[in-house]
Amino acid sequence: xxxxxxxxxxxxxxxxxxxxxxxxxxxxxxxxxxxxxxxxxxxxxxxxxxxxxxxxxxxxxxxxxxxxxxxxxxxxxxxxxxxxxxxxxxxxxxxxxxxxxxxxxxxxxxxxxxxxxxxxxxxxxxxxxxxxxxxxxxxxxxxxxxxxxxxxxxxxxxxxxxxxxxxxxxxxxxxxxxxxxxxxxxxxxxxxxxxxxxxxxxxxxxxxxxxxxxxxxxxxxxxxxxxxxxxxx
Amino acid sequence: xxxxxxxxxxxxxxxxxxxxxxxxxxxxxxxxxxxxxxxxxxxxxxxxxxxxxxxxxxxxxxxxxxxxxxxxxxxxxxxxxxxxxxxxxxxxxxxxxxxxxxxxxxxxxxxxxxxxxxxxxxxxxxxxxxxxxxxxxxxxxxxxxxxxxxxxxxxxxxxxxxxxxxxxxxxxxxxxxxxxxxxxxxxxxxxxxxxxxxxxxxxxxxxxxxxxxxxxxxxxxxxxxxxxxxxxxxxxxxxxxxxxxxxxxxxxxxxxxxxxxxxxxxxxxxxxxxxxxxxxxxxxxxxxxxxxxxxxxxxxxxxxxxxxxxxxxxxxxxxxxxxxxxxxxxxxxxxxxxxxxxxxxxxxxxxxxxxxxxxxxxxxxxxxxxxxxxxxxxxxxxxxxxxxxxxxxxxxxxxxxxxxxxxxxxxxxxxxxxxxxxxxxxxxxxxxxxxxxxxxxxxxxxxxxxxxxxxxxxxxxxxxxxxxxxxxxxxxxxxxxxxxxxxxxxxxxxxxxxxxxxxxxxxxxxxxxxx
Numbered sequence: 001x002x003x004x005x006x007x008x009x010x011x012x013x014x015x016x017x018x019x020x021x022x023x024x025x026x027x028x029x030x031x032x033x034x035x036x037x038x039x040x041x042x043x044x045x046x047x048x049x050x051x052x053x054x055x056x057x058x059x060x061x062x063x064x065x066x067x068x069x070x071x072x073x074x075x076x077x078x079x080x081x082x083x084x085x086x087x088x089x090x091x092x093x094x095x096x097x098x099x100x101x102x103x104x105x106x107x108x109x110x111x112x113x114x115x116x117x118x119x120x121x122x123x124x125x126x127x128x129x130x131x132x133x134x135x136x137x138x139x140x141x142x143x144x145x146x147x148x149x150x151x152x153x154x155x156x157x158x159x160x161x162x163x164x165x166x167x168x169x170x171x172x173x174x175x176x177x178x179x180x181x182x183x184x185x186x187x188x189x190x191x192x193x194x195x196x197x198x199x200x201x202x203x204x205x206x207x208x209x210x211x212x213x214x215x216x217x218x219x220x221x222x223x224x225x226x227x228x229x230x231x232x233x
Numbered sequence: 234x235x236x237x238x239x240x241x242x243x244x245x246x247x248x249x250x251x252x253x254x255x256x257x258x259x260x261x262x263x264x265x266x267x268x269x270x271x272x273x274x275x276x277x278x279x280x281x282x283x284x285x286x287x288x289x290x291x292x293x294x295x296x297x298x299x300x301x302x303x304x305x306x307x308x309x310x311x312x313x314x315x316x317x318x319x320x321x322x323x324x325x326x327x328x329x330x331x332x333x334x335x336x337x338x339x340x341x342x343x344x345x346x347x348x349x350x351x352x353x354x355x356x357x358x359x360x361x362x363x364x365x366x367x368x369x370x371x372x373x374x375x376x377x378x379x380x381x382x383x384x385x386x387x388x389x390x391x392x393x394x395x396x397x398x399x400x401x402x403x404x405x406x407x408x409x410x411x412x413x414x415x416x417x418x419x420x421x422x423x424x425x426x427x428x429x430x431x432x433x434x435x436x437x438x439x440x441x442x443x444x445x446x447x448x449x450x451x452x453x454x455x456x457x458x459x460x461x462x463x464x465x466x467x468x469x470x471x472x473x474x475x476x477x478x479x480x481x482x483x484x485x486x487x488x489x490x491x492x493x494x495x496x497x498x499x500x501x502x503x504x505x506x507x508x509x510x511x512x513x514x515x516x517x518x519x520x521x522x523x524x525x526x527x528x529x530x531x532x533x534x535x536x537x538x539x540x541x542x543x544x545x546x547x548x549x550x551x552x553x554x555x556x557x558x559x560x561x562x563x564x565x566x567x568x569x570x571x572x573x574x575x576x577x578x579x580x581x582x583x584x585x586x587x588x589x590x591x592x593x594x595x596x597x598x599x600x601x602x603x604x605x606x607x608x609x610x611x612x613x614x615x616x617x618x619x620x621x622x623x624x625x626x627x628x629x630x631x632x633x634x635x636x637x638x639x640x641x642x643x644x645x646x647x648x649x650x651x652x653x654x655x656x657x658x659x660x661x662x663x664x665x666x667x668x669x670x671x672x673x674x675x676x677x678x679x680x681x682x683x684x685x686x687x688x689x690x691x692x693x694x695x696x697x698x699x700x701x702x703x704x705x706x707x708x709x710x711x712x713x714x715x716x717x718x719x720x721x722x723x724x725x726x727x728x729x730x731x732x733x734x735x736x737x738x739x740x741x742x743x744x745x746x747x748x
């Protein structure tokens with residue numbers, strides 16, 4: 001029986017991407033009462049069915065570019081009049097860059113976690129997220145746990161449920177996946193080349209960096225979107 | 234101009250009620266208040282159950298225990314009585330600005346409250362009800378003068394909690410009362426009793442001139458009162474600037490939960506007074522009286538409240554967080570909470586704007602986050618007036634009210650606006666503290682970065698390597714401390730870093746990574 005199925009497989013070959021698209025087309029879409037936050041990146045918004053969805057956990061992984069993308073989303077949320085929170089496990093937030101990126105600092109709560117071991121920082125960051133989601137009223141919570149590389153044993157279903165109830169979009173920024181399948185979508189940052197400019201006198205100036213962000217896994221739609229963006233310094 | 238009318242709220246056995254207000258669990262027991270401790274202390278006040286058990290006022294504690302074995306003996310606490318008096322003042326101040334606080338009573342001008350209440354009886358009922366809400370059961374009388382109202386309130390039966398005497402009928406209202414109800418001096422009472430006078434009506438029937446000749450000014454004043462002609466003005470008591478509620482403990486408390494139980498009761502009393510005033514609780518101070526030997530007798534803690542509130546669980550949660558983050562250094566013998574009444578913050582909600590967190594809930598959450606992260610690590614990011622890159626501070630999180638959300642469109646490109654993606658900003662991930670590194674240089678050009686063996690960067694190992702591009706230097710002046718030269722560099726690994734060179738010490742640091 002297994003042999004016959006294997007023989008038939010080449011005749012009905014479909015790609016994994018096609019299968020995902022078929023499954024996603026057939027699964028019922030959850031209606032969202034509140035509009036999603038635009039990421040300001042049209043292709044990415046389309047791939048996420050409108051932007052960062054409210055009431056969902058999203059994961060952003062990759063080496064560099066996470067902070068820049070996080071600031072984009074914070075700017076979108078605060079521009080919409082929402083309160084946003086930045087849970088900073090690395091104590092790495094830069095208010096000056098945030099203001100330049102368009103974040104309304106008056107609507108931003110910065111939670112600076114104490115510097116501790118990797119697991120403790122990850123656990124404390126998600127504990128802070130739990131408290132914020134329980135309080136309600138925040139439109140977006142960004143959890144920045146860049147150097148936490150291991151899966152965190154926390155009550156993910158509870159966090160997902162609280163995010164759903166409070167209608168908050170949650171963006172987990174980590175180098176490695178930490179939430180796994182509890183995230184509604186996983187985005188990956190792939191840093192590109194730096195943009196240098198030669199100025200009169202032969203000196204070089206750093207002008208920015210190219211960045212590619214793609215949706216690698218999604219329950220919100222077909223995971224096919226990607227966006228290339230030039231980040232300006 | 235409205236006619237002067239005075240309401241007087243009388244609270245019988247105020248010290249006893251003050252005790253029951255602080256410790257309501259004693260209400261079911263036969264209870265006596267004494268003038269001190271020990272078996273020879275005298276009973277000053279007794280509860281109904283103690284009176285039924287045969288305990289008399291003035292009896293010694295030993296005699297009271299002999300009469301009733303289960304009697305609860307508590308020495309009189311002046312602080313509790315003062316707090317109860319202040320609560321009475323709060324109740325009266327909620328109705329009128331002209332308030333006089335006396336022993337066991339509070340009098341207030343109510344002549345101009347006709348627009349708010351349908352009748353004077355309704356005013357009296359409202360005052361009695363407000364007093365009950367702060368834990369004090371009393372009786373209120375409204376009359377033309379303070380003395381008449383006070384006499385009527387004091388002598389009314391316990392079931393009649395509100396009395397109103399029409400203007401001009403004070404003499405008739407006082408007439409059936411015994412003369413002793415007016416509390417005349419003992420020698421005058423003895424004398425007029427010898428004359429065969431028993432009631433107020435008997436004394437009022439005398440000629441005032443003859444009374445003045447025989448009894449002097451005191452007799453004349455008594456006669457005027459019997460005729461309902463008292464014209465003593467109110468002597469206003471200034472309103473308290475803060476609300477202070479204290480609780481002395483019979484046994485010292487060493488663990489948190491029992492202490493929180495006591496704090497709950499204390500907060501309950503504070504909030505009931507605030508409610509009577511129509512105000513809310515802002516920042517408050519928690520004072521813990523400690524056992525001797527702790528180095529200090531009083532532990533004071535200022536507890537910040539993000540938004541004025543009357544939510545007791547929220548206030549208790551803030552007190553709990555303060556105590557958990559820094560437990561008291563010794564056992565606690567007494568607690569006190571002091572706060573200044575604050576006007577509640579009005580919030581105009583909108584159907585079309587995003588709802589923010591409830592202020593009370595936000596205050597508790599900020600407190601919990603503060604306990605998790607440490608003091609001064611949770612708040613709103615603040616740009617500092619500094620040339621140093623990465624310099625920022627924190628201020629208390631006080632978000633502005635929600636604004637109208639812009640209308641959504643179907644196209645994300647439209648929502649983001651033209652060129653939004655192009656304006657995305659290269660963010661800096663600040664390294665706090667900056668990581669010391671070694672920089673290899675030749676002829677002023679930066680060649681490579683290597684981490685110091687002892688630094689955290691060495692463990693991470695990804696912030697070192699040959700430099701492929703560099704820009705700089707940008708010298709920053711005018712900062713307190715050493716001048717610095719800043720550089721942006723790109724490593725062969727693709728990492729973009731910001732370096733600075735401390736000129737006075739010739740040391741190099743990475744202070745940011747472009748992320």
